[in-house]
Amino acid sequence: MTTAKIRVRGLRKSFGGKRVLEGVDLEIMPSTSMVVIGGSGSGKSVLVKCILGLIEPEAGEIEIDGQDILELSRADQEEVRGRMGMLFQNGALFDSLQVWENIGFGLIARGKSTRSQARERATELLTMVGLGAGVRDLYPSELSGGMQKRVALARAIAAEPDILFFDEPTTGLDPIMGAVIDDLIMELVRGTGSTTVAITHDMASARRIGDSAAMLYQGQIVWTGPATKLMNSGNPLVDQFTHGRLEGPIEVEVSRE
């Protein structure tokens, strides 16, 4: 049996008195794509940020290639995390840098390429995410929200990381561009053998890009299974969620006053 690429055990995190993750267990096999679904505010972004080391969990283990990274020295942790890439929910592009500098940032920072090589590479990546070379010298504030998201995607994949996290990669894109991005993500998994974790609210996209899927609810993973089963999982929580039903075991916390 192969070891899991990412293995999370008993992960806990709370903010102030508010408990967000209450013992998350998750296993992701190498070169597969996992889709994480869950309600707004259920802690999906927090989970991913914990794995990336941006948020320190209170308890739990995070194993990458069978190695608990929370136990490693700081330098080794950084080494492991250098092989990860992340697309943030709202893009998180650097306002003060041009599009190409944003995309090439990781390449330059890791000493993998010079500034002019990074600029070349940025142009290639822009084409991959469906943007022309014309936006290369613009600043992020000059782009539409969807274009920013695609630039952010280009930045995340620029260094061809081993593990890629996508926080809602297709939110804010039109349906066709959403499909293009889905294709790109699938290509990345098949072509470069990356392991990817995608958070999404888009069930069609989830079934396209995911090999497996997991649902986060009340701080725990309540279901994992093949992504194709998302719409008929047999789990009442998942079924209610994926079909968007108001009636079911999930209490909809909307105050009607």
Next chain:
Amino acid sequence: MPGQRRHRKRRNKSHTTVIAPLDFLAVTGRGLLSACQTTGSLALFALAGLTHLVRPPFYGRVFARVMLQMAYFSLPVVALTAIFTGMVLALQSYTGFSRFSAESAVANVVVLSITRELGPVLAGLMVAGRVGAAMAAEIGTMRVTDQIDALATLSTNPMKYLVAPRLLAGVISLPLLVVVADILGVMGGYIVSTLKLGFNAETYLTRTMNFLEPMDVISGLVKAAVFGFIIALMGCYQGYHSRGGAEGVGSATTSAVVAASILILGFDYFLTEMFFAR
């Protein structure tokens, strides 16, 4: 409010007078503790920023951009402040000193006040309002939009990339600005004295240089370096720890300016004591 309810209940009892001072102590204690905590985390933050200055990689591009923003674009503000301050100093001391026939001291008063005190303090306060605020806003926005997290995922240490170059730029740029402020401040005094108050240009300049010692200028420049560090540190610290969207960034900006201004005035006193009170 639970607090109010508690107070109302107490007022009915006879031992209110005993409890109130204790309440006061508790509030003071809490304030003191949080002040200590803030000082501690500020010191650690400064230390972390400084240690990154001596370890590669160095981000020259960021440094150059911040220097431009801090030194070059602050020039007009600092220059105007210095000229008017020099002018008003000459006028005030002339009219004041004429009461005891000490008008001849105007030149000395102007140059000593500007180099030792007003140059660094006023430049510091102006730059705190201009640049400290901008730093807090920029870094604060980066914090609340996940850009600081993004830096970390791109193998870049945010302390090294964002904070270290700004601290260095603060320490270097403010003394440069103060050199300009010193010259223009003296010039402001010179203009008013010769054109309006009827001083002889040559005597005024001789008097300006007569009693000026290197230490006067040097102490001003050292002050400026310290103030520059304070401005950059408060801007970065407040921005780095801002929370909660645009509102959080706004209050970080205000805190940065207020804290830097107060610290500048406080440190000004202690530095002056260190240099001149023997």
